[in-house]
Amino acid sequence: MQGRLRIAIVGYGTAGQAAALFLSAQGHRLSIFEQAPVLGPVGAGFLLQPTGLGVLDRLGLSKPILERGQRIERLYGATPKGRSVMDMSYRDHAPDCFGLGLTRGSLFGVLHDAYADASEIAVGTRIDAIDSGDTLLDSEGRKHGPFDLIVVADGAHSRLRGLHPNNIKRQKLYPWGALWCLLPAESWAYPDQLQQRYAGTREMIGMLPVGQRTEHAGRWLTFYFSVPGEQLDHFDAAALAQLRERVAALWPEVEPLLATIAAPEQMHRARYRDVLLREPAQGKVVYIGDAAHAMSPQLGQGVNMALLDAETLADALAQSPSTDDALMAYRDRRRAHLAIYQRLSRWLTPWFQSERNSLAGVRDLGFGPLGRFALTRGHMLRILTGTKQSWWH
Numbered sequence: 001m002q003g004r005l006r007i008a009i010v011g012y013g014t015a016g017q018a019a020a021l022f023l024s025a026q027g028h029r030l031s032i033f034e035q036a037p038v039l040g041p042v043g044a045g046f047l048l049q050p051t052g053l054g055v056l057d058r059l060g061l062s063k064p065i066l067e068r069g070q071r072i073e074r075l076y077g078a079t080p081k082g083r084s085v086m087d088m089s090y091r092d093h094a095p096d097c098f099g100l101g102l103t104r105g106s107l108f109g110v111l112h113d114a115y116a117d118a119s120e121i122a123v124g125t126r127i128d129a130i131d132s133g134d135t136l137l138d139s140e141g142r143k144h145g146p147f148d149l150i151v152v153a154d155g156a157h158s159r160l161r162g163l164h165p166n167n168i169k170r171q172k173l174y175p176w177g178a179l180w181c182l183l184p185a186e187s188w189a190y191p192d193q194l195q196q197r198y199a200g201t202r203e204m205i206g207m208l209p210v211g212q213r214t215e216h217a218g219r220w221l222t223f224y225f226s227v228p229g230e231q232l233d234h235f236d237a238a239a240l241a242q243l244r245e246r247v248a249a250l251w252p253e254v255e256p257l258l259a260t261i262a263a264p265e266q267m268h269r270a271r272y273r274d275v276l277l278r279e280p281a282q283g284k285v286v287y288i289g290d291a292a293h294a295m296s297p298q299l300g301q302g303v304n305m306a307l308l309d310a311e312t313l314a315d316a317l318a319q320s321p322s323t324d325d326a327l328m329a330y331r332d333r334r335r336a337h338l339a340i341y342q343r344l345s346r347w348l349t350p351w352f353q354s355e356r357n358s359l360a361g362v363r364d365l366g367f368g369p370l371g372r373f374a375l376t377r378g379h380m381l382r383i384l385t386g387t388k389q390s391w392w393h
């Protein structure tokens, strides 16, 4: 309704990529800035929920995404002794419901291939500041703009978020993180399940089938192992040997698959942040994705949230008489959903990753039965699938 806007997008991760597709389809004039010198994905694999799949479907990308990914029907988590802690099947939420394990490369590639003006993206351009509310300044001191709208999608460790310090309600680094890598799936026994093992709250192992990997044959798995944050910086050969020993003790089926990991550098290291903004928009600047609401990946929702943000922002722009109205509509439409998942991931994380081992006893006894009662099961399934929009309904 507002005609063609000049829009800047800072960051070409999932949020920035999806925003580029939606906004270019509406005819806006885009300038995209990415700090990395070469465009590409970061990390191993992740779980796409039905909410995120819905957004990709709207972009007309379900077919390539489904081809590259691995359908996930069930999430199963247990203690090393075999006590079931988590057992949820997507089909209990709805008969045709499923998640999709994907490599970061698959999602990046599908979104990138769909963006026609990819050659015009300003790569190796780190945006450091915003001048007069509508002009970007990069690290070389160059000015870009002015723009009618600046979409900040620079991720969990956003530099630009700090430009509006009073707008940051919460910005905390979680004490725990994780090591991640891709492993060949070979004859893995659970090709359509996210499987996890929990030993207290200090050790967690995950195995997520993620389908195809760009330029590699066969099917792949994402392996992850929970680690205290400070140990991530010192993950060396000795620490890798120790990790193997712990995996062999806790989950012997997985240990042989780690044979392809020869050096500690093959493991990605991830720290998480808990970020809450008072308002997603400040003047002509709007924050989306992790830049606005980074959370721990315990609920596996971050990519899905980034996709939903981009879709909602584009819809709000298309349906509102002015950019200010659109940004208010965007805030109102995303508020409840985001608040629920931010709070839930903050509450849930210590039950799986913390020094509070005493919580594990309660978790191991209580979570299984909670998942079997119809009422709590329904809530848990909505949380898993990313479809929980309010606390009680």
Ligand SMILES: Cc1cc2nc3c(=O)[nH]c(=O)nc-3n(C[C@H](O)[C@H](O)[C@H](O)COP(=O)(O)OP(=O)(O)OC[C@H]3O[C@@H](n4cnc5c(N)ncnc54)[C@H](O)[C@@H]3O)c2cc1C
Pocket (backbone or CB within 6 Å): 010, 011, 012, 013, 014, 015, 016, 033, 034, 035, 036, 045, 046, 047, 048, 049, 125, 126, 127, 128, 153, 154, 155, 156, 158, 159, 160, 178, 180, 270, 271, 272, 288, 289, 290, 291, 297, 299, 300, 301, 302, 303, 304, 305, 306
């Ligand atoms: C270990 C781990 C596991 C996860 N698992 C899942 C999962 O299973 N399911 C799920 O849905 N989510 C998962 N997530 C969360 C998910 O990865 C994030 O929520 C999602 O990637 C956020 O996308 P984004 O585009 O907001 O940020 P990012 O993907 O971080 O992209 C930000 C981009 O901005 C660029 N950039 C940064 N600063 C600047 C600057 N100043 N100027 C220009 N460019 C800049 C960066 O280089 C990057 O390309 C996981 C996260 C982690 C860490």
